[in-house]
Amino acid sequence: NAGVTQTPKFQVLKTGQSMTLQCAQDMNHEYMSWYRQDPGMGLRLIHYSVGAGITDQGEVPNGYNVSRSTTEDFPLRLLSAAPSQTSVYFCASQGGWSSYEQYFGPGTRLTVT
Amino acid sequence: AQSVAQPEDQVNVAEGNPLTVKCTYSVSGNPYLFWYVQYPNRGLQFLLKYITGDNLVKGSYGFEAEFNKSQTSFHLKKPSALVSDSALYFCAVRRAGNNRKLIWGLGTSLAVNP
Numbered sequence: 751n752a753g754v755t756q757t758p759k760f761q762v763l764k765t766g767q768s769m770t771l772q773c774a775q776d777m778n779h780e781y782m783s784w785y786r787q788d789p790g791m792g793l794r795l796i797h798y799s800v801g802a803g804i805t806d807q808g809e810v811p812n813g814y815n816v817s818r819s820t821t822e823d824f825p826l827r828l829l830s831a832a833p834s835q836t837s838v839y840f841c842a843s844q845g846g847w848s849s850y851e852q853y854f855g856p857g858t859r860l861t862v863t
Numbered sequence: 864a865q866s867v868a869q870p871e872d873q874v875n876v877a878e879g880n881p882l883t884v885k886c887t888y889s890v891s892g893n894p895y896l897f898w899y900v901q902y903p904n905r906g907l908q909f910l911l912k913y914i915t916g917d918n919l920v921k922g923s924y925g926f927e928a929e930f931n932k933s934q935t936s937f938h939l940k941k942p943s944a945l946v947s948d949s950a951l952y953f954c955a956v957r958r959a960g961n962n963r964k965l966i967w968g969l970g971t972s973l974a975v976n977p
Contacts, residue, residue: 754906781963792969793907793953800963808964840906844963850895850914852965854906 752776756841756855763831763862771826771858773841779853781844782824783808784816786837787857793840799824831862865890867956869968876944877976884939884971886954893959896937898928901951901970910952913937914959924948944975 757772775782783798795808799818813835815827824843828835841855866889876882888894898910911922913930921927928939939952954968 783964790969793967795964798964842907850897850912851909852899852907852963854899854908856906857904 754841754843754853754855756839756858758858759856761858761860763828763860765831765833765862767831769828769831771828771839771841771860773824773826773855774822775824775841775843775853776822777843777845777853778821779843779845779849780821782818783842783844783852784814784824784826785840785842786810786835787840788837796826796839828860833862836860836862865956865958865966867954867966867968869952869954869971871971872969873972873974875974875976878946879943882941882944882948882973882975884952884954884973886937886939886968888935888937888954888956888966890956890958890966895957895959896928896930897955897957897965898922898926898937898939899953899955900924901953903950907953910939944973946975946977949973949975 754775780801784796785793794810796814797816799805802821805816839858842852844852868887896913899907900910901907913920918930926941951970953970955965957965
């Protein structure tokens with residue numbers, strides 16, 4: 751049981767490039783989410799999904815797209831990278847309504863130059 | 864609007880001494896409250912939660928937290944700090960019955976000195 755996995759661990763992009771951050775979980779969790787973590791700003795929710803085929807925006811969705819074609823995978827796409835997207839990105843998952851704990855992946859450190 | 868405040872950016876404590884990391888919240892209705900810990904270069908790990916029932920909840924690694932409804936607080940405590948407790952601690956809240964989105968505090972960096 752690997753839990754929540756994220757790839758890559760580190761990435762450097764040039765302004766304007768696009769890329770996809772991968773996230774997968776093997777716990778059959780319905781709920782998955784993407785956060786970014788910036789110094790002094792805590793965790794901010796980018797997008798989330800309550801099940802396959804269902805996604806919604808969080809508090810900072812601009813510049814990011816998501817899709818949820820399977821229960822296991824929840825990729826985050828940066829459409830045209832900007833220096834303001836330099837951050838550490840975390841994926842998290844959570845089980846059903848009676849499950850309260852969120853499980854986090856190890857994070858992806860992204861630098862946009 | 865829902866919010867979580869962690870009034871201290873950093874807490875310093877000597878090893879063996881009790882520690883407290885403070886959290887206050889603002890949410891309509893009954894809150895679900897959580898503490899998570901983040902060690903350097905790692906993802907967040909769940910420590911403990913308050914959903915209902917006893918106001919004092921116990922969690923991982925000897926941590927506990929007390930829910931105080933009148934003061935809208937959920938302070939994290941440990942009777943005897945360890946150097947290995949040094950990490951970033953996050954308080955989070957969600958409204959009971961709402962979706963699973965959490966509102967996060969900005970985090971408190973705990974440094975336990977030997």
